[in-house]
Each structure stands twice: as C-alpha cells, then as structure tokens.
Amino acid sequence: MPDIIIETKEVSxxxxxxxxxxxxxxxxPKYSIYSIIGPNGAGKTTLFNCISGFYTPETGEILYFxxxxxxxxxxxxxxxxxxxxxxxxxxxxxxxALENIMVxxxxxxxxxxxxxxxxxxxxxxxxKKSRSEAIRLLKYIGLVNFGDFLACNLPxxxxxxxxxxxxxANEPQLLLLDEPTAGMNPHxxxxxxxxxxQLRDELEISIILIEHDMRxxxxxxxxxxxxxxxxxxxxxxxxxxxxxxxVIEAYLGPGGAALAKKYQDRRRKNA
Amino acid sequence: MNxxxxxxxxxxGIVFAAIMVFMMLTGxxxxxxxxxxxxxxxxxxxxxxxxIRFMTYIHVLFGIWAGWSASGKTGKISTRIFRxxxxxFTAGALIALFDLILNFLIQxxxxxxxxxxxxxFESMNYFLLNLGQIGTLVHxxxxxxxxxxxxxxxxxxxxxxxxxxxxNLKSNTSTFITxxxxxxxxxxxxxxxYLLYLILxxxxxxxxxxxxxxxxxxxxxxxxxxxxxxxxxxxxxxxxQLVLGFSAFFAMGAYSVGLLNAPExxxxxxxxxxxxxxxxxxxxxxxxxxxxxxxxxxxxYLAIVTLGFGEITRILLKSDTxxxxxxxxxxILDIHGPTLFxxxxxxxxxxxxxxxxxxxxxxxxxxxxxxxxxxRAWLAIKEDPIAAQATGVNLQKYKLIALCIGAAFAGLVxxxxxxxxxxxxxxxxxxxxxxxxxxxxxxxxxxxxxxxILGAFALKGLPEILREVQNYRQLAFGALxxxxxxxxxxxxxxxxxxxxxxxxxxxxxxxxxxxxxxDA
Numbered sequence: 001m002p003d004i005i006i007e008t009k010e011v012s013x014x015x016x017x018x019x020x021x022x023x024x025x026x027x028x029p030k031y032s033i034y035s036i037i038g039p040n041g042a043g044k045t046t047l048f049n050c051i052s053g054f055y056t057p058e059t060g061e062i063l064y065f066x067x068x069x070x071x072x073x074x075x076x077x078x079x080x081x082x083x084x085x086x087x088x089x090x091x092x093x094x095x096x097a098l099e100n101i102m103v104x105x106x107x108x109x110x111x112x113x114x115x116x117x118x119x120x121x122x123x124x125x126x127x128k129k130s131r132s133e134a135i136r137l138l139k140y141i142g143l144v145n146f147g148d149f150l151a152c153n154l155p156x157x158x159x160x161x162x163x164x165x166x167x168x169a170n171e172p173q174l175l176l177l178d179e180p181t182a183g184m185n186p187h188x189x190x191x192x193x194x195x196x197x198q199l200r201d202e203l204e205i206s207i208i209l210i211e212h213d214m215r216x217x218x219x220x221x222x223x224x225x226x227x228x229x230x231x232x233x234x235x236x237x238x239x240x241x242x243x244x245x246x247v248i249e250a251y252l253g254p255g256g257a258a259l260a261k262k263y264q265d266r267r268r269k270n271a
Numbered sequence: 272m273n274x275x276x277x278x279x280x281x282x283x284g285i286v287f288a289a290i291m292v293f294m295m296l297t298g299x300x301x302x303x304x305x306x307x308x309x310x311x312x313x314x315x316x317x318x319x320x321x322x323i324r325f326m327t328y329i330h331v332l333f334g335i336w337a338g339w340s341a342s343g344k345t346g347k348i349s350t351r352i353f354r355x356x357x358x359x360f361t362a363g364a365l366i367a368l369f370d371l372i373l374n375f376l377i378q379x380x381x382x383x384x385x386x387x388x389x390x391x392f393e394s395m396n397y398f399l400l401n402l403g404q405i406g407t408l409v410h411x412x413x414x415x416x417x418x419x420x421x422x423x424x425x426x427x428x429x430x431x432x433x434x435x436x437x438x439n440l441k442s443n444t445s446t447f448i449t450x451x452x453x454x455x456x457x458x459x460x461x462x463x464x465y466l467l468y469l470i471l472x473x474x475x476x477x478x479x480x481x482x483x484x485x486x487x488x489x490x491x492x493x494x495x496x497x498x499x500x501x502x503x504x505x506x507x508x509x510x511x512q513l514v515l516g517f518s519a520f521f522a523m524g525a526y527s528v529g530l531l532n533a534p535e536x537x538x539x540x541x542x543x544x545x546x547x548x549x550x551x552x553x554x555x556x557x558x559x560x561x562x563x564x565x566x567x568x569x570x571x572y573l574a575i576v577t578l579g580f581g582e583i584t585r586i587l588l589k590s591d592t593x594x595x596x597x598x599x600x601x602x603i604l605d606i607h608g609p610t611l612f613x614x615x616x617x618x619x620x621x622x623x624x625x626x627x628x629x630x631x632x633x634x635x636x637x638x639x640x641x642x643x644x645x646x647r648a649w650l651a652i653k654e655d656p657i658a659a660q661a662t663g664v665n666l667q668k669y670k671l672i673a674l675c676i677g678a679a680f681a682g683l684v685x686x687x688x689x690x691x692x693x694x695x696x697x698x699x700x701x702x703x704x705x706x707x708x709x710x711x712x713x714x715x716x717x718x719x720x721x722x723x724i725l726g727a728f729a730l731k732g733l734p735e736i737l738r739e740v741q742n743y744r745q746l747a748f749g750a751l752x753x754x755x756x757x758x759x760x761x762x763x764x765x766x767x768x769x770x771x772x773x774x775x776x777x778x779x780x781x782x783x784x785x786x787x788x789x790d791a
Binding site: 052053054073074075078079083084086090091092093094095096098099102103104105106107109111112113115116117119123126127130131132134135138145147148150166167169170 | 636639640642643644645646647648650651654655657658659660661662663664665666672676768769770771772773775
C-alpha cells in the first residue's frame with residue numbers, strides 16, 4: 001500500500017535472554033498520529049530505538065516507504081527523513097537554542113569544512129538560509145526571544161519544544177515522539193497537544209507517539225497500538241482500545257477487566 | 272556572637288603564619304625577595320642574597336594581606352579593625368615562636384640541611400632580617416602593625432564612599448568613551464575596527480625588533496604553543512575527543528622538516544617551504560592512521576590508546592630500529608631554516624614574524640571552522656554523540672576531520688620549532704609536551720582564542736620569564752591549578768556562545784530603517 005509510511009514486520013529485539021520486542025507488526029499510515037502505549041518496560045522505547053537505528057533487530061524487517069532500512073546507520077536514517085525526540089531530554093545543553101536547531105539542519109546542508117574555511121558562495125548562501133530557517137522554526141515552536149539562551153538554561157517545557165524543533169529542522173516525513181508531555185503541567189500539556197496537531201496538519205508529518213498520559217493519547221491519536229511484555233496485544237481507534245479487556249488487564253493486572261466493569265456499572269447505577 | 276568572627280581572625284592568623292613558615296622552610300622567601308628586588312630594578316646575581324629591606328617588604332606585604340583578609344566585609348568598623356589586629360598579632364606571635372627555634376638552631380650551630388636542604392644559616396639569618404634575637408620581636412611588631420594597617424586599609428577601600436567613587440569613575444569613563452566614539456567622524460566609526468587591527472599589526476611588526484632576542488625567543492615559544500593549543504582545541508574543545516598523543520603529530524612535523532632539510536642523515540636539502548608542507552601532510556597522514564581505528568572509542572579508552580600512540584612514536588624514533596632513517600636517539604642536528612626572497616631566517620625576529628603569521632592563520636581557520644556546519648556538528652558530538660548521530664551527523668567522519676585538522680596544526684608547529692631550534696630529537700616529543708598543550712587549553716579556557724593565548728602565556732611564557740622560581744615550578748603549577756579550579760573553573764577567559772538571534776534582529780532592524788529612509 002502506498003499510504004503506509006513505515007511498517008515493521010515481525011520485529012524482535014533481544015537483550016540476552018530478555019525479549020524486549022517480540023514479533024511486532026505495525027503499519028503506520030501517512031499523515032496520521034499513531035500512538036504506542038503500554039505499561040513500563042513494555043518495549044515501546046526499544047521499538048523506537050530499532051526504527052531510528054540505535055539497535056538492529058534480531059529478526060524481522062523495517063520498511064520505510066516500502067524499502068528496508070534494516071541495519072542502516074542512525075545518521076543515514078536521519079538523512080532520509082526520520083527524526084526523533086527522547087524520553088529523557090537529550091539536547092546539546094551547552095549550545096544555544098538556535099544552535100541546537102542549526103545542528104538539526106545538518107542533513108539538509110551540504111557545505112563541507114573546506115567551504116567553511118574558504119567561505120565559498122555555497123557556504124554563504126547556505127549559512128544565510130540556515131539562519132533564517134532556524135529563526136523561522138524557533139518562532140514555530142514558540143521560543144521567540146529564547147534563541148540565544150543555552151539549552152540547559154531553558155525551562156523544562158521549552159526544552160521539550162526545542163527538542164521537537166531540532167527534530168523538525170531535519171524536515172522529517174516521520175517524527176518519533178517519546179513521551180513529549182512527560183512531567184508537564186496541564187497548561188504545557190495542552191500547548192504540546194496543539195503543537196503536535198499542527199505538525200500533522202500544517203507540515204504533513206506522520207507522527208508516532210509514545211505516551212503515558214491517557215488523556216493526551218485518547219485526545220489526539222488516530223490509531224493506537226498497545227504493547228505488553230514486548231508483544232502487541234491490541235490495535236485500533238481510541239474507542240476500541242478503551243473498551244478492550246486485554247488492555248485493561250495489561251495495565252491493572254489479571255482480573256482487572258472484570259474489576260473495571262464492576263466499577264463502571266456501579267458508577268452508571270449511581271448516576 | 273562576637274566571639275565567632277574573632278575566632279575566625281585567629282584562624283586567619285594561624286594560616287598566614289603557617290604559609291610564611293613553609294615558605295621559609297622551602298627557602299622560597301629568598302626567591303620571593305629576589306623577585307621583589309627585581310621589581311624595584313635591582314638585579315641579584317644567582318646564588319647571592321638580595322638586600323635585607325626586600326625581606327622586610329615581604330613581611331610587611333604579608334601582614335597587610337593577613338589584616339585585609341581577616342577584616343571581613345561587614346560589621347562595625349571598630350570590630351573589623353580589631354579583627355585585623357588579632358590576625359596580625361596571631362601571625363606575628365606564631366612566627367616569633369618559629370623565630371625562637373631558628374635562633375636556637377643558629378646559636379647552637381646545628382646544621383639540619385641534611386633534612387631540610389633549603390634551611391641554611393644564611394637563609395635563616397636572612398629571614399630574621401640579620402637581627403638575631405631582636406628579629407623575633409621585630410617580626411611580632413611588624414605583623415601586629417601591618418595587620419592593623421591592612422584591616423584599616425580594607426575598611427577604608429571597602430567603605431561606601433570609596434566604592435561609590437570607584438563606580439562613578441568606571442561609569443563615567445565608559446560613557447565618556449561611548450560619547451567619544453559617537454562623535455567620531457563616520458569614516459572612523461565604520462572602519463575603526465580595521466584601523467585597530469592595523470595598529471595591532473604594526474605593533475606586532477615593530478615590537479619584535481625592539482624586544483631583544485631573549486624576549487623574542489619567549490614570545491616565539493608562546494606563539495608556537497598557541498598554535499598547538501588552537502589545534503588541540505579543535506580536537507578536544509570542539510569535537511570533544513580526549514587525545515593525549517598530540518606529541519606524535521609534533522614529531523611527524525619536526526622529523527619531516529628535519530629529514531628533508533638537514534645535511535644528515537639524508538642530505539636532501541629540499542628547502543624549508545616544501546618541507547613544511549610535507550610536515551603538515553605527514554601529520555595528517557599520522558592522524559588518519561591513528562584515527563581510522565580509534566575514533567570509535569570514547570573517553571578514557573581513546574585517551575589511553577592515543578597516549579600509547581604518542582609513546583610508541585617517541586620510542587620508535589629513539590630506538591635503533593630506525594637509526595638509519597631518523598638518526599636514532601641523537602636526533603637530527605643542523606636543520607636549516609627557511610629563506611624568504613633570498614634572505615635566510617637567522618635571527619629570532621624572523622622566526623617571531625613567521626610564528627605570528629602562523630598564529631594569525633590558525634586563529635583565522637579556527638574562527639571560520641567553529642561558526643559553520645562542521646563546527647556545530649563537532650560541538651554536537653561533544654555534547655551528546657548519540658543525539659548528534661540521530662540528527663544526522665556521521666560521527667566517525669567528523670571526528671576524523673577534527674583529528675586531521677588538529678594534527679595539521681601540530682605538524683606546522685613541529686616543523687617551525689625544528690627549524691627554529693635547528694635540532695629535533697625524540698626527547699622533544701614526550702608525553703609531557705602533549706600534556707602541556709592540553710593543560711594550557713584547559714587553564715586558558717576551552718574554545719576561547721584569547722583564553723588559549725593567555726594559557727600559553729601563563730604556562731609557557733611565565734616560567735621562562737620567572738627563571739628564579741624554576742625549582743618551584745611544579746609547586747606553583749599545582750597551586751595555580753587548585754586556585755584556578757576554585758576561582759575560574761571554566762578557564763582564565765571562558766568562551767561564550769554566539770548570539771545569533773540578537774544579531775539577526777539588529778540586522779533586520781537596520782534593514783528596516785534603511786528602507787524607511789528610502790521611503791522618506
């Protein structure tokens with residue numbers, strides 16, 4: 001299907017005896033917001049690391065626009081338009097916010113160290129373009145007037161946004177967001193949801209999202225997959241996932257589904 | 272509540288007394304007195320004793336310092352002065368006690384130089400200002416009085432009116448300067464920067480001819496270490512790879528120039544300029560050989576492997592294996608210098624010009640590189656290699672480029688210094704050379720050109736100028752490092768990041784005003 005941007009086919013990743021990701025099949029449609037949820041240690045981030053090339057899966061294949069990117073280097077994967085953010089923020093903390101974005105443009109620029117020494121026309125043109133582009137992105141993520149702050153001096157919410165800005169500088173087609181609203185207050189979370197929607201609607205980027213905040217997940221996802229112990233246990237729209245007893249048991253433990261049903265019934269009776 | 276600051280003053284006095292006693296025990300007071308006499312313009316022959324009054328000056332200065340530091344910044348004026356007095360008296364009393372021991376040693380004629388080599392009778396007498404028993408009392412008097420004076424001075428200089436006046440003076444001068452620059456003719460406003468560069472250039476051209484050959488030698492050394500520091504900074508400061516085998520690249524450069532431009536062992540005599548190009552290329556080749564396998568390593572592992580590379584290079588050059596090729600432990604003698612427009616480089620002045628050109632070139636290259644895609648990729652690798660790779664930076668490639676460019680700088684330095692010294696040998700390229708360059712970068716300030724120049728002065732220039740303290744260099748060095756880590760953990764002149772957004776904003780504003788002018 002041409003509408004699939006990335007597809008994982010029976011991907012498994014082992015750490016010694018532990019199967020972190022177990023035969024996972026995913027098909028992510030273009031221009032969608034696709035969430036991956038699951039309890040801690042379910043293998044969500046490991047799956048991200050497989051897609052972005054940090055790990056090479058033991059079995060299976062990852063197809064990007066129908067072509068295998070299995071075993072490719074991380075920098076190559078970035079250069080074909082897959083960007084990501086991290087669960088624990090990984091900015092270049094002693095560079096300014098703008099410089100962080102400019103590092104993000106790396107794959108989009110071509111001038112080499114020799115161009116930089118000789119100040120060739122190519123260098124000057126690219127340098128100018130890169131600066132204006134970076135400032136435009138800075139405005140887009142709402143960090144105007146914070147561009148010259150060191151990344152480590154920015155408040156937490158801004159650091160999260162800046163990380164997304166750095167990922168956007170790569171002009172990605174696919175964006176992997178690893179818990180973008182972790183540790184945010186309700187206001188910041190709202191802003192972040194707005195930004196993620198904008199990315200899809202305005203920039204036409206497909207987004208895979210790992211998230212623990214169910215309000216966020218249910219609010220913005222087009223589709224959701226649930227991982228538990230490395231296995232995909234459910235897939236579907238937010239409504240379907242909410243009603244799925246397997247998912248409830250994964251979160252609440254065995255018997256959880258029955259318990260949840262009981263409480264739901266009681267609430268309905270009281271109302 | 273009042274007893275606490277007084278106790279502190281006691282402690283201050285004890286510390287100052289202890290420092291003074293240790294200075295005396297190591298014989299450092301004589302060195303310090305020699306330096307002071309040099310400041311006053313009296314040259315002291317090596318091994319002879321400076322005049323007594325300079326020792327008195329040292330005691331006085333020390334007492335004032337003790338009083339100053341004991342007086343504190345807040346509190347009642349009378350208390351603060353009293354605190355200085357207490358510190359001075361404590362220091363004086365303890366030193367007087369020490370004096371009693373010295374007097375006993377002198378009178379009984381006990382020679383304990385076997386244990387404390389610096390504790391000669393001359394040195395003891397000199398410490399006591401040649402006054403013997405009376406010196407004890409004089410010390411007590413001096414320290415008490417100067418402690419009092421020091422605290423009074425501190426109270427006065429830290430008083431509000433003086434501070435206020437000082438602030439006023441500072442702001443007045445700065446507004447005066449800005450007003451003056453605003454009233455300058457537009458020509459000067461626009462090209463004033465270049466004019467300053469021109470003056471600097473002229474100064475750099477004229478000064479070496481006036482300095483004399485010794486100072487030129489020292490300045491040349493500082494310049495060479497500056498180039499090396501900038502080169503190593505590209506590797507360590509920008510790309511964040513801790514490479515300790517930098518001396519191997521010096522060796523490549525020095526031996527290239529040596530082998531190609533000396534009568535022995537090969538008598539090739541290519542001339543300096545082709546040889547220096549080969550020197551740079553050889554250094555780069557060495558960097559590729561070292562870098563291809565090792566640039567996958569990180570941190571400590573890379574440091575150890577590169578350290579090994581440097582040592583292997585040195586030992587190979589020293590060994591008999593390559594004796595026919597490189598001259599073995601004897602090194603290469605009589606390396607010929609460069610000739611420019613038919614004029615051979617003979618004096619130190621010529622080399623200083625050459626080295627200045629090298630420094631200018633390296634600063635130029637560094638500035639262009641660090642504000643570029645490559646430079647930012649290096650910084651990203653230093654900050655977080657994994658995130659850098661995930662933003663598309665090819666780690667191996669960029670680390671290797673950094674290593675090669677840094678090595679090229681080292682090859683240049685090695686080549687020039689071989690020609691300047693007319694000699695190179697394996698002992699010029701020890702691990703200590705690498706560590707010296709690394710420490711000057713760190714002491715001066717990583718990623719900061721003025722910092723690196725300052726660091727080169729502090730670590731290579733000062734020891735040359737202060738030959739008297741040579742024996743105490745390691746001691747002073749250790750003290751300097753500790754003080755620096757406490758006071759300036761980012762180096763003498765820390766770097767700062769460029770303010771791109773601000774620059775851009777002012778540029779767009781300028782454009783707007785330009786357009787506005789056109790509309791009107």
